[in-house]
Amino acid sequence: MMQNVHLAPETDEDDLYSGYNDYNPIYDIEELENDAAFQQAVRTSHGRRPPITAKISSTAVTRPIATGYGSKTSLASSIGRPMTGAIQDGVTRPMTAVRAAGFTKTALRGSAFDPLGQSRGPAPPLEAKKKDSPEEKIKQLEKEVNELVEESCTASSCGDLKLALEKAKDAGRKERVLVRQREQVTTPENINLDLTYSVLFNLASQYSVNEMYAEALNTYQVIVKNKMFSNAGILKMNMGNIYLKQRNYSKAIKFYRMALDQVPSVNKQMRIKIMQNIGVTFIQAGQYSDAINSYEHIMSMAPNLKAGYNLTICYFAVGDREKMKKAFQKLIAVPLEIDEDKYISPSDDPHTNLVTEAIKNDHLRQMECERKAMAEKYIMTSAKLIAPVIETSFAAGYDWCVEVVKASQYVELANDLEINKAVTYLRQKDYNQAVEILKVLEKKDSRVKSAAATNLSALYYMGKDFAQASSYADIAVNSDRYNPAALTNKGNTVFANGDYEKAAEFYKEALRNDSSCTEALYNIGLTYEKLNRLDEALDCFLKLHAILRNSAEVLYQIANIYELMENPSQAIEWLMQVVSVVPTDPQVLSKLGELYDHEGDKSQAFQYYYESYRYFPCNIEVIEWLGAYYIDTQFWEKAIQYFERASLMQPTQVKWQLMVASCFRRSGNYQKALDTYKDTHRKFPENVECLRFLVRLCTDLGLKDAQEYARKLKRLEKMKEIREQRIKSGRDGSGGSCGKREGSASGDSGQNYSASSKGERLSARLRALPGTNEPYESSSNKEIGKCSPPSSSTHSRSEEDW
DSSP states (O other): OGGGOOOOOOOOTTOTTTTTTOOOGGGOGGGSTTOHHHHHHHHSOGGGSOOOOOOOOSSOOOOBOOOTTSOOOBOOOTTOOOOTTOEETTEEOOOGGGGGGTOOGGGGGTOOOOTTOGGGOSOOOOOOOOTTSHHHHHHHHHHHHHHHHHHHHHHHHTTOHHHHHHHHHHHHHHHHHHHHHHHHHSOGGGSOHHHHHHHHHHHHHHHHHTTOHHHHHHHHHHHHHOTTSTTGGGGHHHHHHHHHHTTOHHHHHHHHHHHHHHSOTTOHHHHHHHHHHHHHHHHHHTOHHHHHHHHHHHHHHSOOHHHHHHHHHHHHHHTOHHHHHHHHHHHHHSOOOOOGGGGSOOSOOHHHHHHHHHHTTSHHHHHHHHHHHHHHHHHHHHHHHHHHHHSSSHHHHHHHHHHHHHTSSOTTHHHHHHHHHHHHHHHTTOHHHHHHHHHHHTTSOHHHHHHHHHHHHHHHHHTTOHHHHHHHHHHHHHHOTTOHHHHHHHHHHHHHTTOHHHHHHHHHHHHHHOTTOHHHHHHHHHHHHHTTOHHHHHHHHHHHHHHSTTOHHHHHHHHHHHHHTTOHHHHHHHHHHHHHHOTTOHHHHHHHHHHHHHHTOHHHHHHHHHHHHHHOTTOHHHHHHHHHHHHHTTOHHHHHHHHHHHHHHOTTOHHHHHHHHHHHHHTTOHHHHHHHHHHHHHHOTTOHHHHHHHHHHHHHHTOTHHHHHHHHHHHHHHHHHHHHHHHHHHHHHOOHHHHHHHHHHHHHHHHHHHHTHHHHHHHHHHHTSTTOOOOOOOOOOOOTTOOOOOOOBOSSOBOOOO
């Protein structure tokens, strides 16, 4: 029993810490690298050693237990099972405890130690996905549907509405195929509801923008009635919008209210927008009292500019003056929520200045400027609307609006209201009051001074007082050199004085300040036309045509320049565009007839001359041409009605009555011709041509009046000879002074002849007709297509004429 008891060795009692550095050399791992036997054992496999066999047949197997210094004893298993790895009855007990680390049964039979399984080679490749599998087909189809929806939205944003609708329809068809495949493969719960919702919503939106309202409503109904779509009830607002476009106001209001019930009270902004739509619908339906209730509720909950503006309009419609004032005050009190101070640098810090410059024109600043411009537009429109009715006179109403605006955050609009007040006086033809108001404003700050002086200049220019117009134009330019309207008016006054080069410089400066100033561009084209710089004038009008696509004045000027450039085909083409814009303009139609007449196309000329006569039957040139055309084609009866109208318009001109009588004579109606000649002789007893035809006609008819008319004709001819002899003797007796006077007179007559060249051509053609020997004088005709005076620019509106 004592054999397992070890006594501690005797040590020096004085050395308390001795023995701590003593250890068994077996545990010395520092020399293992130099131990050849150990290294050989490590390089070889442990499994190649002969297995340990147990020769004890008893169930209790002993194991060596090491003591502190390596002594070993064998102890039997406490549960009486063989030791791991031991062989009992010829069967080795499996080493399952170490199998996870790579030790297997084969390792005991001489195989190499390979715990990581490297001897098995590389891992087999991953199994490729089968493209024909239902899951892969569903995923691919889902991807195609998403791409079609995106392409539809992109096309709609680019304005290609037809392509957007086609893509949306394709997405709907493929989505239905996708749903059927999913139902075959998986349970209905796995259907992608978000994809179905997006496809249907996009399809309904594309139907709506393409004005296919019935299809859009049906698609929205499919979404709304499907209980699986959460929050689909809000789409009833879109359905209400469609009914509003169809002018079905009752249904629109019904769906708006249903959508309002679907929106929770937390979503305040959405509820306000739906209520605004309800108010707009009531206004369009003429139910102003209901609209007032909606907008009053909005202004009490979340006041905004549109609601305040519409509320003012509703009270104006019902004629409630006091409520109009209160609504206008509510509109003025709506906060803009724009901080102007952040765009002003408070210090000289360069970093702060850079930040300020960077944000002065960013997107947020642009949005704020748009919001401010919209607010000013609503306020100005409301003031102009209610000012004439809220007081006994429109002047008192404007004064009230000005006082309210001055006490608000829109102080700058007070002067604009004053200018509008002056414009209102102009519309009422009260020029003195308008001038008085503008003269008061002309004494204020530079911006208002420039605007007032610009309007005054335009007023005096239209009144042909070019000196005053020039004076106020100078004031406007000096107050604001970058005011294009002021520069244009200054150019107009210089143009009126004939200094076209200087006028062109003012117009150019106006265009440099504002390239969109159409008045300056139009006037510079007229200036170049006056200077005979036709190519430059044509460039100006073509540029203006690119800005104002359907301006009849610009199209007419382009045609006029092509005519001056002797290009009648181009002139006709541009005049045809004028006719497409203003198809009832008689002057343009007569101009087209004249050009076709010069080109030799009588049928087209007759068509346009006749259309011009139909819209304006008082143009003597058109009447003369139509009468000559019917005489040329020997339709005497039709020519008579035109010459009779001309005789009514110019009763002192004998030529029209002679032409009527001549047409009766040529048509064989001699009695009617004789009566017409006699009536003409009574009105113009000293007309030689009338007496000649009376003598000829009475002789041919065998009437006794022929001798009497012959005596009158002989007496008139003798008086004419005596008068001519006196004139000739007077010319012979006169000196060089008379010659000078005659020369000047002949020069004047030549000038008048050139001014009425068109009428002379018509008269000459009438005289040259077969069988016509009755001469008649041509009337002085006004030129068609003459350059118009330049258009004047005002602060409130522009006036263009040609």
